[in-house]
Amino acid sequence: MKLRTVQAQYPVRRWLVLSFFLCGMAVLASRAVYLQLLNNDFLKEHGDARSIRVVDIPSHRGVIVDRNGEQLAMSTPVDSIWVTPKKVFEDVERFPELAAALGMTVKDLHETLRARMNRDFIYLKRHATPDLVKKVQALEIRGVSTQREYKRYYPAAEVASHIIGFTNVDDQGQEGLELAYDDWLSGKNGKKRVLKDRLNRIVQNIESIEPSEPGKELRLSIDRRVQYLAYRELAAAVKYHRAKSGSLVMLDVRTGEVMAMVGQPSYNPNNRETLKGSFYRNRAVTDVFEPGSTMKPFTVAAGLDSGLYSPHTAIETSPGFYKVGDHTIRDMRNYGNINVSTVITKSSNVGASKIALSLEPEKFWDVLSRVGFGQSTGSAFPGESSGSLSPYNAWSDVEMATMSFGYGLSVTPLQLVHAYSVLANGGVMLPISFLKVEGSVSGKRVLPEKVTRQVRKMMETVVSDQGTGKRAAIRGYRVLGKTGTVYKYIRGGYSDDRYLSVFAGIAPASQPRYAMVILIDEPRGDHHYGGVVAAPVFSRVMEGAFRILNVPPDDLPAITSPIMANHHKPDQIQGFD
Template sequence: MNKQKQKTQSIITWRFALVCGVMLTVFMTLVARAAFLQVIEPDKAIEENDKRTVRVEKLNVQRGMIFDRNGKELAVSVPVVSVYADPLAIDKALAKKVLRKARKEGEDYKALEQNDAELKIRKQAWYDDELRWKELADVLRLKPENVDERLRGDPSRRFVYLKRQVTAVVANYIRQMRLPGVHLLDESKRFYPSGEVTAHMIGVTDIDGKGIEGVERMFDSALTGTAGKRTIRKDAQGREVQVLSEEQRVEPEDVYLSIDLRIQAIAYRALKSAVLSYKATSGSAIVVDVHTGEILALVNSPSFNPNDLSTAAPYKRRNRAMTDLFEPGSTLKPLAVLAGLNYGAVKATDTIDTYPGWMNLSGGLVKDTRNNGELSLREILKISSNMGVAKISQMLPKEYFINLYQQVGFGEPTGSNMIGESAGLFYPNRRWSNFEIATLSYGYAVSVSTAQMARLYAMFGAGGILRPLTIVKQDEIPEGKRIFSEQDTHAVVEMMESVFERGGTARNVKVDGYRAAGKTGTSEKAVAGGYGDEYVGYFAGVAPVSDPRLAVVVMVNEPAGDVYYGGQTAGPAFAEIMSNALRILNVAPDKERVAYISGADNDA
């Protein structure tokens, strides 16, 4: 009995020791493993924990707003929703459903899980049979095959857009569908309240909110800002328990333009009416404050709707006032007269003998429509005499005359920094014949943009001071460069007032309530080997003459039919824009009120 009892106690002791040893070994192994993970190689454990608990939240910023000079919104950002998918998550969800079905039906689902080829076939069959995916394509108004390609074409992908910027109704419907791997993303979309009225000036952004045209592109970095980032830790219930780091977002800047939306709308309406009335190919108009160089309006026709680019053909999106070049024709004649006064070759009271109405220069013919005989400088501009300005140009040294055209900004940008702006075509360093100098005096041998003409006439209005154009609102008057004396410049401005008088080339154009100084211009369009049958009509001027405030230039390109002179095609639009813009700015009228009379017998 004692031996049996001792043997039993020995077995119990041995078993106890074995259990204690095993437990000690397990404990030491756990301690060693814990020490290994937390002391020797803690990074992996931290990484695995962070994958489960750490989340990074992006602090988005909306694009800055664009305002006109009075605070009217020209471009705003509105919230929208985009639909995207996680193809890998969709693939896993399909695999889970296939394996669950196989297990219910008594199949060896583990073997199926290892059989990639068979599993792939069944996942695709499940996807094809599930009507919700076809419904998704219908809701997004996409072809089912395109949706299938994005969702199933490459199951290893983690992100693919299905459709950008959907409506709130569509987003809510998709949210209720609860499709695995299909998510909604809050974004913003650019909206332009003024539509086609300001389209060329403001420009557009792409679908990702990056500026690609106009002001949107010029000030893209300032309007964009920088998104912030917030790193947090969450518990198993998804509650935030700790903020690990936070990077503050940099708010975007708002941009205030020099544009006055009221004047912009008037200019667009008047230009569009002129282009449609004369069945012209296109047209442009610019309004400039002569004291600051601020562009108060810049319009083109045809225009486009920036909120729907599906109908915006490339030719409609071109900012013609900045990019398109034309020979300005007779609108440059005041510059030739001013050059003669500035050099001292002529005086304001002098007359020029234009008899017999034509002359040969270096093998070229300069002529008027008829023999006008003796003309004063005022009459030269009034009837737009080629002979008059050509004879003045021959009194001046070529170097002086050509350099003067450089000084007023021809052959260089206007300073507005608008995207795509052209510097024009002017080559002062080549050899100039007497005939070419003569043609330069009445607006040929040089090609300029509408913006460059606006800058020139703003100089007339500013008393001979040339300033760069700007589309940004100015708090102070920018410094300019004096090109001509105030006395000579004002004398030419008063001469240009005669254009509106009886016998002038704009005798039927009346600027209601204001004394205006202007010049009509009609130039033939150059083609290969010479000039064709198409014309460009210009009307440029300043007002009021007593104290100029605005310069307005209107260009009508390729009017159809027999009516093509600048006074007829561009003159009425000039009058409408100038008179209404001056009233909007509360500029006091400087002449008695007159009625607007339209006519059809204006000249160039």
């Protein structure tokens, strides 16, 4: 009874309150219709502003290939895991899950993020494996994101590592040709506008702002097949002779192209975590050594160039040693009265010394300088050494004599093979090239063609049965070369039991195509002579290279009887069981 009385007393108030509620609801509904249907651009713009970002489009580094297009270095897409520390700390209770996925302790993860709280971006794992990326993404932790990058991969691994080099984690060249041609190989990142979700994942590509530009292809001069052959044989020789290290360089004498360049010990550029820095060094380009008797062809060339000598000029080497001041120069034995050609064949130190001392120092120095000693080859390989050749006006008779058989100056294996290419190319020096050469190459004449032809003929006797380099012989081919066995210089003087075994050769002799230098450092086996340790490596590598490169033989045995065609009828020809 009372309730009805109260309701009857305030009908206006009741309808007024109800009207206010209905009006409020109508206003809200109309506003919602207006914003969501009639004018939704404003909300969309502000919503997108909080989720649309401009991101980089990563570009990949240019591929490196051999002269035949076989890949030696390529870039593969990978993901890196990064975080925004402040956002990650909003889900601090999930740290154990994230730490377990990354293989870290919770303490290490916490300290890593806490120390970088003011940063908006830090990497937790660069170039992560696909499985790890999936595992971290599945956690869906706020502030944890992935970024697409590229990682360098080297299919030839340690076979070509010293010449190719490698890149760092940011894909920038650090060693070898990767460093030398970094600008050429590097790409240019692009930009695009994307839509991201709350976990910073890209859910939609909106537009491309600037396209990415990949790096350019780099086509090298080396042949991967020959490179592998050279690597295998050099590694086997270094291991067999228990040597400290080794280097091998092979040049195409007609173009100046490096066909193969290997060193020992080598390294795998795909896995460098536990390697020593000294393994990265390309010894064929950076390390210098005294060339020993491999210098004698140039001493003889200087003598021939002076006009004082011919291949048949007699030189007295008795009694097997030669006094120059307080220094005694010795041969392996007393060769007696020999000619200039035999100085090369028997590798006579006495004969080479007498030739050098009969020349004006300036003339001798000039020949050595012209063929490239004491100066860089101009290959542009990072860290290349120029060796040393002292000024001639400071030479004593002893220095001039010892220089004639390869002591008192220093060269790199690349310099030495470059000098030998001059002999092979008729006295014309071509620039060294690590890139494939297209078309003809112009060079500079540094020695008379006649002189180099005479020296080559002498060097061919070295690889005969009477010479010191007979183990460099290749069946079916004429080979010329020079052996070298060098006492190694250590602190305090020359060692009595540490040697460098060297062989420098050219083949085929009739029409020279390739020059090669092999250096074996400190062989500790039963042998240490260059003709025994290094010459067989030349034979095996050059013989295999001739098969690979289809170089025809130039020393086939003569046919003494005519070959008659088979005149049998087809039905008369019998097969073999």
